[in-house]
Amino acid sequence: MSPDTPPPPSTLPPSALAPFRYPAFRAIWIANLASNMGSMIQSVAAAWLMTELTSSHLLIALVQAGATIPILLLGVFAGAIADNFDRRRVMLAAQTGMLIVSALLTLTTYLDAITPLTLLFFTLAVGCGTALNGPAWQASVRLQVGPRDLPQAIALNTIAYNLARSVGPALGGLLISIVGAAAAFGLNAISYIVLIVVLLRWHPETTPRRRTSMLTAIAAGIRFCAQSDPVRRVLIRGFAFGFGAAGFQALLPSLVRDRLHGTEVIYGLCLAAFGAGSIFGALLVSSARHRWGSDRVVTAASLIFAAAMLPVALTASLPWTIVAAFVAGGAWVSMLTTLNVAMQLRSPEEILGRCLSIYQAVTFGAMALGAYALGLIADLASLPTAILVSTVWLVLTALVLRFVAPMPRRNEGQLLP
Template sequence: MTSAHPPAPSAFAPFRYPAFRAIWTANLASNMGSMIQSVGAAWLMTELTQSHLLIALVQAGATIPIMLLGVFAGAIADNFDRRRVMLAAQTGMLIVSAALTLTTWMGAITPMLLLFFTLAVGCGTALNGPAWQASVRLQVGPRDLPQAIALNTIAFNLARSAGPALGGLLISLSGPATGFAFNAISYVALIIVLLRWHPEVPTPQRKPMLSAIAAGLRFCAHSDPVRRVLIRGLAFGLGAAGFQALLPSLIRDRLHGTEIDYGLCLAAFGAGSIFTALWVGSVRRRWGSDKVVTFAAIIFAAAMLPVAVTRSLLPLLAAAFVAGGAWVSTLTTLNVAMQLRSPEEILGRCLSIYQAVTFGAMALGAWLLGMSADHWGLKVAILISASWLTITALFLHFVAPMPRRDEGRVTR
C-alpha cells in the first residue's frame, strides 16, 4: 500500500500567522532603510577616495563583524530571550545610523570614519542575525518553516530592488546624509513590533559563554551534513563577494556613471533575487539542494563574464539580474539546510557559525578582490571571482555534496 504525499505548502502560507505578517512587514521597511544606507555609504566612499580596496571594504565592513562576533552572538541568542536580543541590536543600529547621519551632515565624515560606522552597524547585524533566524520557528509552524525563510529572503530582496534605486535618487537630490537619516527612522517600526510581540517560549537555560560556543562548534564539526553545508557557504561567499564589493568602482571607472546607475544595478540584482525566490523552493524539492547550489554558483560565474568586459549599463543590469537569482538560490538553500539539521537548543549557535563562515568568506573575498583590482585592474579581479566560483562548484559537487533530503535532518 502506498501513501500519497501531502501537497506542498503554499509559498505564502506563513502569512496566515499574525506575528509573521507583522514582523515581515516591519522588517521589509527596515531592510529598505538599510539598503538606502548601504548605497549612500558605498557611493560616498567613491567620492572620498580613489582606492578600490577602500571602496570594497565598505561591503566587507558590513560582514566582517559577522565573522568575528557571529559565534558569540549565537551563544547569546541561545542563552537569552531572542526577542530582547533583537531589540537591543535594532536599538544599537538606530543609534549608530543617527550618529552617521549627524557626522555626514556636519561635513566631518572621512574614509576611516565611514568604515568605522559601517563596522558598527555590522556589529548590530551580527548580534541580530542568529536571534532573528532562530526566532522564525516561533512565528510559524514547522511545516511552513522553509516557506517562511524564503519569504524573509524575498523581503530582503524586495528592499534590495526598490531600496537602491530610491537611495540613488534620494542621494543625488539631497546627499547621503538624507539616506542615512531615512535608515535611522526605518528601525523604529521594527522596534515597535518587537516590543508588542510576546511569544510563549521556555526560559533559556544559560550556560557559560565559552562552553556554549564550544558545544555549537562541536556539533558542527562532528555533523558531516552540516560540515558540507559550511564548506559550500565558504566557497560561494569568497567568490560571490566580488560583484557587490567592486560594483561602485565599476560604475564610476568603467561606465563613468552616477549614484543612480549604481542604485539601478543593485535594484536589478534584487529583482532577480525576488523572481527566483518565488520558485526556487519547488526547484529544490524536485532536483535537490546539491544541484541548486552547484548550478547557481556556475550561473553566477557566467554572469560575471559580461561584467568584466562591458562598458555600458544595459548588459550590466542584465548580469546583475541573473547574479541576484543565483545569489538567492544559493543562500536560501544553505540556510534551509542548516535550519533543518540544527537542534533547537543550539540553533542560534549553529546559525551563527553558518553566518560567520559564509559572510566571513564574503568579507575576506571583498578584501582580496579589492586588492586584486588595485594591483591588476577590475577586469582581472572579476574574472578571478568567476573562475573561483566555477572551479569550486564543480569540485565540491563531488567532494562535499549538499546533504540529501533526509540526511542529518533533526526531528522535532
C-alpha cells in the first residue's frame, strides 16, 4: 500500500467522515473493525465462561480487570517502545502475540482443560498484547491522516470499536449458546489475521527515530506529563472516571446471572446496548465538544453515567438494564473520546507514544483497580451496593474535579492546530 497523500486543504470545517479519504486509514479502519469484533466476542465468552466456572463476584470482575491491569503495569514501557521503534512493527508484534495467545486459549477450552486461574492467565496475556499495541496504535493515527482530520479520525476509530461492541456481544452470546466458548475464542484468533495482513501492506513514510534508553525515555514522558498542567488535569479526570465506571462492565455478568437470572444471550444483548449507545455518543460528541467545551462534556458524561447506574442498582428489570446500558455507553464514549483528543492535541510528536501510554495506564489502570474494588464490595456486601458505591463516586468526583481539575480550555497547551 503506497503512502497517503492528504486531500487538498479547505476552509470549511472538516467532515466527520473526512479521514476515509485517506486509503491507509480506510483499510486499517475496516481491518480494525473486524479485529475489534473478534475481541468483543472473546471478551463476552471469557466473562460468561467465568460465571460457569465460579460463583465468586470478585473472580468474575477480575476478567475485566485482567484485560486492563497490564495497561497499568506495562503501558509506560509500551509507550517508550512505540517512540523508540517503528510503530507499525510494534503493532505487528502485538497482534501476532495476541493471535498466538487466543489460539492457545481456544485449544485449552476445546480440550475442557480451562480453570478460573488459567482463564485469568490467558486474559492477562491478551491484556499484555493490548498494552503493547495501544500506544503505537494511538500514535500511528497521525501517520494515517493530516493534522486537521486527526480529531475526526480518533472519533471514527472510537466508532469502529463501539460498532464492534454493539454487534460483537450479541453475536458472542449467540455463539456461546450454540457452539460453546471455544468456537468464540477461535473466531477471535482468526480476526487478528485480517489486521496483520493490512499492517504488512502498509508502509507509511516515517523519519528514523532517535533511540534512547528505556528508563530515560520513560522519564522524559513522565516529566512532560507531570509538568504540563493541562495534561495533568486530563489524567486526573481519566483516573476518576475509570475507577467508578469500571464497575458496570466488570459486574455485568454477575448482574445478568444473579439479578436478572439471564443467559449468555441476555448478557450479550446488554453489552450490545452499551455498544449501540457508544456509537450514538461518538456521533454527537464532536459537535457537543465544539459547542459546550470539553469540561462540560466530561462533567455531563460522568453524571449521566452515574444516573444510568441507579436503575441497575435499584431494580432487577431487563428492559431498564438495557436502557441503562445504552445511556451509559453514550456517556462512556463521550468521556473517553474527549480525553483522548485532549491528550493527542497536547502531546509532542517525539514523545507522543509515551504520553498516550501514560494516559492509558492512568485511565485503564483505574478501571482495573475499580473492577477489583467493586468486585470485592459485591462479595462482601451485595451487587446493588457495589453499583451504588460507583454511582456516588462518579457524582462526587464530577462535581469536585470541575473546580479542582477542570479540563483544558480550547487552545490551552495545544500543540496541533
